[in-house]
Amino acid sequence: MSRRAFAISAALLLAGAIAARGPMLHAQGRGRGAQQSSAARAAAPFDATGYWVAVITEDWRWRMVTPAKGDYQSIPINAAAQKIADAWDPAKDDAAGEACKAYGAPGLMRGPTRLNISWLDDNTLKVESDYGMQTRLLRFTSDKPPVGAPSWQGESVAEWQGGTRGSAPGTGTLMIKTANLRPGYLRKNGVPYSATTTMTEYWDLIAEPSGEQRLLMLLIVDDPVYLQQPWTVPVHFKKEPNGSKWDPTMCSAKF
Amino acid sequence: MTRWTHVRIACAALLVVMATTTSARAEVDLQGQWGAVNHQEAMGRGPGPDLADYTGLPINDEARYQALTYTAAVLGMTERGCMFYTEDYLLFAPHPIVIERVNDPVTGDILAWRISAGGSDRAPITIWMDGRPHPSPNAPRSFSGFTTGEWEGDRLVARMTHMKRGIMRRNGVPLSDQATMTLHFVRHADILTVMGIIEDPVYLEEKLVLTGSYRLNPRGNAPATNPTCFPFTELPVYDKVGSVPHLLPGTNKDAETFANAYGLPLEAAYGGAQTIYPEYRKRLMNTYKPPVACTRYCCGAGGINIQASGLSCRAR
Numbered sequence: 001m002s003r004r005a006f007a008i009s010a011a012l013l014l015a016g017a018i019a020a021r022g023p024m025l026h027a028q029g030r031g032r033g034a035q036q037s038s039a040a041r042a043a044a045p046f047d048a049t050g051y052w053v054a055v056i057t058e059d060w061r062w063r064m065v066t067p068a069k070g071d072y073q074s075i076p077i078n079a080a081a082q083k084i085a086d087a088w089d090p091a092k093d094d095a096a097g098e099a100c101k102a103y104g105a106p107g108l109m110r111g112p113t114r115l116n117i118s119w120l121d122d123n124t125l126k127v128e129s130d131y132g133m134q135t136r137l138l139r140f141t142s143d144k145p146p147v148g149a150p151s152w153q154g155e156s157v158a159e160w161q162g163g164t165r166g167s168a169p170g171t172g173t174l175m176i177k178t179a180n181l182r183p184g185y186l187r188k189n190g191v192p193y194s195a196t197t198t199m200t201e202y203w204d205l206i207a208e209p210s211g212e213q214r215l216l217m218l219l220i221v222d223d224p225v226y227l228q229q230p231w232t233v234p235v236h237f238k239k240e241p242n243g244s245k246w247d248p249t250m251c252s253a254k255f
Numbered sequence: 256m257t258r259w260t261h262v263r264i265a266c267a268a269l270l271v272v273m274a275t276t277t278s279a280r281a282e283v284d285l286q287g288q289w290g291a292v293n294h295q296e297a298m299g300r301g302p303g304p305d306l307a308d309y310t311g312l313p314i315n316d317e318a319r320y321q322a323l324t325y326t327a328a329v330l331g332m333t334e335r336g337c338m339f340y341t342e343d344y345l346l347f348a349p350h351p352i353v354i355e356r357v358n359d360p361v362t363g364d365i366l367a368w369r370i371s372a373g374g375s376d377r378a379p380i381t382i383w384m385d386g387r388p389h390p391s392p393n394a395p396r397s398f399s400g401f402t403t404g405e406w407e408g409d410r411l412v413a414r415m416t417h418m419k420r421g422i423m424r425r426n427g428v429p430l431s432d433q434a435t436m437t438l439h440f441v442r443h444a445d446i447l448t449v450m451g452i453i454e455d456p457v458y459l460e461e462k463l464v465l466t467g468s469y470r471l472n473p474r475g476n477a478p479a480t481n482p483t484c485f486p487f488t489e490l491p492v493y494d495k496v497g498s499v500p501h502l503l504p505g506t507n508k509d510a511e512t513f514a515n516a517y518g519l520p521l522e523a524a525y526g527g528a529q530t531i532y533p534e535y536r537k538r539l540m541n542t543y544k545p546p547v548a549c550t551r552y553c554c555g556a557g558g559i560n561i562q563a564s565g566l567s568c569r570a571r
Contacts (some may be wrong), residue, residue, distance in 0.1 A: 057312065057313070074294050074297035079567075232292045
């Protein structure tokens with residue numbers, strides 16, 4: 001074998017080995033960043049669009065209804081948060097035009113809601129909720145989003161991790177980082193989060209042999225002002241065949 | 256041999272490399288000590304749920320009926336002291352887990368993953384990865400069940416059958432020996448999320464989906480293998496022959512305690528498939544009367560030292 005041919009062979013083998021191991025590295029937390037931002041829709045390793053319903057099998061008493069004032073169970077709040085939550089007054093929130101405080105992204109994603117997910121354009125996934133009629137925009141871009149006024153849904157930057165269109169089932173995660181949030185509530189009974197809060201989400205598609213599909217979302221809410229440690233909670237949605245059960249309701253501070 | 260022949264050989268070798276690394280590249284390392292992050296259901300996972308709190312469970316009338324006849328005193332019986340520890344306990348227990356990779360001693364291939372219970376009484380789950388078949392449907396049930404797994408992309412999916420009769424909540428909601436469970440292990444950085452989908456043709460109206468998250472804990476020292484629950488008499492009085500703690504139908508004094516404490520209609524407290532979807536809220540709008548203020552179990556945050564954190568809310 002000539003040296004040149006040997007070098008070509010070796011280079012091809014090395015490139016192949018690296019290509020074969022690539023997805024494993026992504027699975028350990030490395031994304032593809034700007035590389036995918038020009039074609040997020042085309043590169044999607046799974047289809048997140050459609051109607052999804054929250055299945056409330058956990059924390060039912062805190063998610064399905066508004067719990068009693070002072071009920072902070074499971075959330076790692078600090079004393080500053082407790083002070084604010086102890087003063088929670090839904091009538092005051094209503095009067096101040098802040099009935100949507102529990103419908104900001106960190107509260108919304110655990111709410112009793114349906115989601116309608118669609119592509120707004122090739123690089124923006126739109127997530128609408130019927131609960132509180134909120135809209136999140138997940139932008140696939142490596143550019144810093146324009147910083148506007150803080151809002152209930154904040155600014156979300158999304159990225160596909162560990163898969164491409166046509167990947168094996170189970171491959172690929174949607175990672176979302178959200179910031180620039182208007183201060184709101186993690187729970188309907190006034191458990192606060194501050195303007196410094198960031199939320200990281202990992203969305204995975206779970207496809208069952210029966211054909212049912214579920215979205216498993218891991219939410220990590222980090223608030224150095226009101227939390228002792230990041231609030232880390234999974235939540236799951238089930239896919240519905242259509243929007244026949246879509247039922248938009250306004251924000252309510254009380255129920 | 257010409258240059259192009261070498262290139263052809265190299266391409267063929269490349270294809271072989273890619274083909275043989277397909278399964279390996281799909282794997283994510285699950286080994287290690289994983290601390291439970293109990294940031295939901297902290298009371299249910301920790302001290303335990305209220306009696307007759309079946310919220311969020313898509314159970315049927317039969318399950319409800321049996322659950323209402325349950326008394327925790329039954330655990331005092333030697334022969335029933337382990338009844339909580341069927342493998343679905345993983346999905347509502349507070350404990351850390353230890354995950355080990357079991358290698359074939361000759362080939363080094365992965366034979367199985369073993370999910371231990373971090374010192375609790377639950378027997379380790381062995382997830383066989385070598386393609387062995389499940390036993391006959393008529394084979395005996397055990398507390399360990401029988402589980403096979405495969406990688407679906409970056410997730411380990413494990414299917415468990417042959418579970419012993421047990422519970423699906425620690426207040427006596429029954430799980431039948433016909434139940435099966437699919438576990439999805441999904442790792443993101445140092446967080447592992449386990450999603451369990453339980454199917455029980457005897458006691459569930461539809462699938463029960465439960466989730467839990469764990470954080471990789473390099474300083475964890477939970478035992479890698481823990482003993483399966485072994486029966487012993489916790490309350491000697493119940494070890495007398497002929498004494499079986501029970502509640503006859505209609506005699507459970509706590510049947511409505513939970514619902515009343517939290518202002519819920521009994522129907523909501525008793526669960527059922529219709530109660531776990533958002534549209535059920537409409538039925539609660541005019542019937543739910545929340546307490547004025549929380550009076551018990553108000554903090555109960557997983558892993559938080561209430562006193563050290565300066566919180567004054569009631570932890571109990």
